[in-house]
Amino acid sequence: MSLDMSLAETRLQRLTAHEALQRLEHERASRLTQLRAIDEAEAEAEEQVMAAQKGTIQRILTEVEAAVARVQDGSYGTCQGCAKPIPVERLEILPYTRFCVPCQRNAA
Numbered sequence: 001m002s003l004d005m006s007l008a009e010t011r012l013q014r015l016t017a018h019e020a021l022q023r024l025e026h027e028r029a030s031r032l033t034q035l036r037a038i039d040e041a042e043a044e045a046e047e048q049v050m051a052a053q054k055g056t057i058q059r060i061l062t063e064v065e066a067a068v069a070r071v072q073d074g075s076y077g078t079c080q081g082c083a084k085p086i087p088v089e090r091l092e093i094l095p096y097t098r099f100c101v102p103c104q105r106n107a108a
Contacts, residue, residue: 015088020071023095028064031057060096067096079103 034057038050070076079086081103090097099107 015077015091017071017076020076020091020095021068023092024064024067024071027095028061031061031064063096063098066098070098081107 035054038054038057041050067076077086077088077091078084079100080098082100084100086097086100090101097104
């Protein structure tokens with residue numbers, strides 16, 4: 001096993017379910033705040049742009065909810081493409097991600 005892999009595994013172990021849920025709750029709160037701001041500004045903005053933004057935020061909220069379910073069933077942090085651990089750095093940036101970077105590229 002390489003040094004890089006053992007460091008990644010050690011860092012992954014430090015992201016506890018509680019920490020993951022905290023990050024996901026923060027993500028959820030941020031997106032809900034964005035949705036409220038869009039709803040308030042909708043009268044002033046172009047309807048098409050606002051609809052696209054709302055759609056994106058709602059998609060992310062769906063991903064956040066799915067990530068919460070993965071935390072609860074114990075599969076959080078495991079790539080759904082290759083079944084390897086997702087690096088903790090990626091989970092810190094995108095706490096709701098389902099894929100490691102290589103698998104995300106293949107899924108897109």
